[in-house]
Amino acid sequence: MTLANEEKVIVNVTPRETRVAWVENGVLQEVWIERASKRGLVGNLYRGRVVRVLPGMQAAFVDIGLDKASFLHVSDVCAPPLLLGEGATLASDDISRFLREGQEILVQVIKDPLGSKGARVSMNITLPSHLLVHLPKEQTIGVSQRIESQQERERLRELIEQSAALTDMRGGFIVRTVAEGVDAQELIDNMRFLQKLWQHIEHNMSNLSAPALVHEDLPLFLRVIRDVPHERIESLRVDSRETYLRMQQFAQEYVPELLARIDHYQGERPIFDLYAIEDEIQKALERKVPLKSGGYLIIDQTEAMTTIDVNTGAFVGNRNLEETIFKTNLEAAQAIARQLRLRNLGGIIIIDFIDMALESHQQQVLQALDRALAKDRTKTTASQLTSLGLVEMTRKRTRESLVRILCEPCPVCNGRSVVKSIETLVYEVFREVTRMARQFDATKLLVIASEALVEHMLEEESSSIAELEVFLGKTLSFQVDVHYFQEQFDVVML
Numbered sequence: 230m231t232l233a234n235e236e237k238v239i240v241n242v243t244p245r246e247t248r249v250a251w252v253e254n255g256v257l258q259e260v261w262i263e264r265a266s267k268r269g270l271v272g273n274l275y276r277g278r279v280v281r282v283l284p285g286m287q288a289a290f291v292d293i294g295l296d297k298a299s300f301l302h303v304s305d306v307c308a309p310p311l312l313l314g315e316g317a318t319l320a321s322d323d324i325s326r327f328l329r330e331g332q333e334i335l336v337q338v339i340k341d342p343l344g345s346k347g348a349r350v351s352m353n354i355t356l357p358s359h360l361l362v363h364l365p366k367e368q369t370i371g372v373s374q375r376i377e378s379q380q381e382r383e384r385l386r387e388l389i390e391q392s393a394a395l396t397d398m399r400g401g402f403i404v405r406t407v408a409e410g411v412d413a414q415e416l417i418d419n420m421r422f423l424q425k426l427w428q429h430i431e432h433n434m435s436n437l438s439a440p441a442l443v444h445e446d447l448p449l450f451l452r453v454i455r456d457v458p459h460e461r462i463e464s465l466r467v468d469s470r471e472t473y474l475r476m477q478q479f480a481q482e483y484v485p486e487l488l489a490r491i492d493h494y495q496g497e498r499p500i501f502d503l504y505a506i507e508d509e510i511q512k513a514l515e516r517k518v519p520l521k522s523g524g525y526l527i528i529d530q531t532e533a534m535t536t537i538d539v540n541t542g543a544f545v546g547n548r549n550l551e552e553t554i555f556k557t558n559l560e561a562a563q564a565i566a567r568q569l570r571l572r573n574l575g576g577i578i579i580i581d582f583i584d585m586a587l588e589s590h591q592q593q594v595l596q597a598l599d600r601a602l603a604k605d606r607t608k609t610t611a612s613q614l615t616s617l618g619l620v621e622m623t624r625k626r627t628r629e630s631l632v633r634i635l636c637e638p639c640p641v642c643n644g645r646s647v648v649k650s651i652e653t654l655v656y657e658v659f660r661e662v663t664r665m666a667r668q669f670d671a672t673k674l675l676v677i678a679s680e681a682l683v684e685h686m687l688e689e690e691s692s693s694i695a696e697l698e699v700f701l702g703k704t705l706s707f708q709v710d711v712h713y714f715q716e717q718f719d720v721v722m723l
Contacts, residue, residue: 236251236252236253237465237466238250238251238465239466239501240468241468241499242468242472243656244265245656245693246265247449247450248261248501249261249453252506256567257504257505258570260506260513261628262449262635263448264652266652270295270341270342272337273442273445274442274444275335275336275337275442276293276333276334276437276438276440276443277291277292277334277336277350277439278292278334279328281298281330282325282328283324284323284324287303287323291336292440293338293440293442294441295347296342297345297347299347299348299349300346301328301336301352303323305349305352305353306328306352307353307366307367334352335352335434337351338350356427356430358419358423358455359405359407360415361389361402361404361419362402363400363401364400369401370389370393370402370403371402371404372385372404373403373408375608376404376406376409385408385416389416389420392416392417398424399424404416407607422455422483422484425483429444430443450476451476451479453465454479455483462490463490465492466493466494466500467492467493467494468493473491473492477491497667499660509571513568513571514631514632514636519542520560520561521560524539524540524557526539526568530574533577535576535578537568537581540583541554541557551586554583554585555585557583558594559597562597562598565601569609569624570604570605570607573628573629573630575625576624576626577623578623579620580620581619582618582620584618585618591614595613598611599611609623610622635649636648636649636653640715641714648715649715649716651715654715654716654718655682655690657718658676658678658718658720661718662701666701669722671703673703673705673722674704674721675706675707675721676706677707677708677713677721678718679710679711679713679717682718684709686707687707
């Protein structure tokens with residue numbers, strides 16, 4: 230298979246964390262991170278049992294097998310409801326007409342448990358894919374309001390209607406914003422995936438009694454298979470055999486065209502090191518982004534917005550100042566688009582390009598920015614230069630930014646900056662221990678670190694350490710050095 234752009238998906242799996250990297254022509258473009266401690270219940274489907282109906286609150290409590298009963302409001306009782314084995318219709322807002330104690334129903338978690346409150350659930354089931362949201366018990370066909378072109382909205386609606394008729398697909402579909410501009414085949418592939426998923430859920434549901442988990446939202450390494458544009462991927466490499474087998478099984482059933490491209494990496498060198506991903510992640514946590522020309526960007530992320538400042542730095546050019554500024558801004562436009570994806574920066578973004586005197590230069594820089602942003606699968610909107618010489622743009626928030634995931638407010642500077650969290654450092658220690666154990670023939674390894682890191686590992690991660698020792702066949706010991714700051718640690722052989 231030959232692709233104009235060589236694009237790879239690299240999957241790194243450890244017991245408590247999965248990291249996925251999108252690499253294009255050898256350059257890291259995006260990173261996704263999922264930690265076992267942070268996985269929620271939203272999206273999961275349960276066969277639950279109604280334990281109490283409260284007409285005064287127009288709500289019911291449903292046992293789905295968690296510590297606390299989940300909460301179901303009448304507004305989340307679907308029409309027609311997914312009452313297992315029944316065909317009742319929603320004719321009023323009196324919840325007692327549709328639900329009774331002891332009744333078994335299919336519900337989906339829409340809000341995780343919080344404090345003393347149980348999860349909030351809904352009977353309006355939705356199954357997402359990269360391009361579509363499937364409504365199994367409805368016939369609605371809708372298109373995201375965020376697709377501004379009426380012509381494009383009509384085109385997508387017609388494609389869904391025609392595809393559903395030709396392939397005999399049932400249920401409703403909502404076209405997501407990211408489907409703007411896609412062709413019919415990609416939509417059909419998404420529709421078929423969702424139909425197969427719903428059939429799998431129905432099969433599981435028929436074999437379970439309440440309370441029971443019917444379907445768990447996919448883990449990150451399977452969501453990637455579901456969501457990535459399949460035609461662009463040259464290979465998916467994963468460093469865990471168990472994860473590799475699960476990805477193979479999933480692809481065989483839902484996206485067989487990807488099956489031959491999934492590869493199990495068995496090398497000794499950590500897979501993220503092989504593609505220099507670790508270094509790129511570290512750079513993505515820094516404010517300053519150097520440009521090849523000698524210029525640089527300064528990126529500051531705040532609660533309200535993200536600002537990006539372009540500077541010429543050491544680049545002096547070989548003609549005149551205006552030409553130097555123009556070339557720096559052109560290079561910066563490419564770099565900015567990549568940094569937005571890599572850092573997953575969303576919301577309002579203000580770009581301060583270096584002031585350009587020539588209008589032709591201004592338009593060329595804006596066009597270069599638009600072309601670079603067109604590669605972003607997340608919706609972006611950029612304005613023309615303002616009277617102050619700024620570019621105002623927005624990028625849809627899809628998940629937490631990279632720095633919010635990996636870092637926490639610095640305790641030394643009272644939150645004016647950030648340092649890596651203890652949890653992030655624990656995983657870095659584990660990866661370094663694994664690397665050392667594979668490269669050197671030593672029976673014992675010593676981890677020297679700050680008191681906070683050592684204390685956390687011995688108290689909160691003791692079981693993980695024991696598992697790692699068994700896995701590596703090595704003995705680990707820990708030593709506190711009071712002179713080490715939070716992010717500093719060393720692994721030495723004994």
